[in-house]
Amino acid sequence: MTNRASKVTTKTFLQFKARGEKLALLTAYDWLTARLLDDCGIDGILVGDSANMVFYGQPTTLSISMDQLIYHTRAVAQAAKRALVIGDMPFMSYQVDAQEALRNAGRFLKEGGAEAVKVEGGKEIVPTVERLVGTGIPVMGHIGLVPQSVHRFGGYGIRGKSKEEADYLWESAILLQDAGCFSLVLEKIPADLAQRISKELRIPTIGIGAGPHCDGQILVVQDMLGLFEEFKPKFVRHYAKLAPQVKEAFHRYIDDVKGGNFPSPEESY
Ligand code: KIV
DSSP states (O other): OTTTTOOHHHHHHHHHHHHHEEEEEOOOOOOHHHHHHHHOOOOOOOETTTHHHTTTTOOOSSOHHHHHHHHHHHHHHHOOOEEEEEEEOOSSSSSSSSHHHHHHHHHHHTOOOOOOOOOOOOOOGGGHHHHHHHHOOOHHHHHSSOGGGGHHSSSSSOOOOOOHHHHHHHHHHHHHHHHOOEEEEEEEEOHHHHHHHHHOOOEEEEEEEOOTSSSEEEEOHHHHHHHTOSSSOTTOSSSHHHHHHHHHHHHHHHHHHHTTSOGGGGGGG
């Protein structure tokens, strides 16, 4: 079993895989959430571009900027003593060319305090991954449903069901590993395809909607806490249903203030 006190690094990720031990990751965008996660022994914290939807209330992940994600990464990195902190590279921060990708990835480490970055895409982004890894920046890949390509695919449907798509994902997984990725997110693909990819790779696969055979799992923290109420994908498990509890607390506070029941003499100086 893992020593819960020791710092998780990209090397630790590979050791987990070699031992057959699962990796548990969640997202965070703020210091307090990251601190709670780190206290509980989470292995990795992704400062995901999902922040654009669940923090900023935007309809997609596309419009979040480098500056916004670096701001959130700095807050998370400040709290995470054990967990590996991964900064999610926003749409158009790495797609133009490898040079610009390198400059932006470097900002995540230098300004944000991240220890790795994540990029979406298959075999077409191999040259970029090679450039980042070759410069000493660890890269987590992300294939399957890639939310930054929502308009290309016309939605957030499952990927990898046709033979053509499954072949593309299989080939991409191997090429991304060979390019130097230390782990690979598999999002919303059939469980048997994720199992075959996970068996084939030396690096750990991190599933989200990719079944139980991945080497680790990740969820968006506001989803698993039942805080985000706009929609619930099938792959999300609610470990708490906080939205109704939080609303109940807000209602009680409002009633107490309006009814003159807060603060009490004990809560006053
Ligand atoms: O942005 C994000 O939170 C992600 C995870 C869901 C993998 O990319």
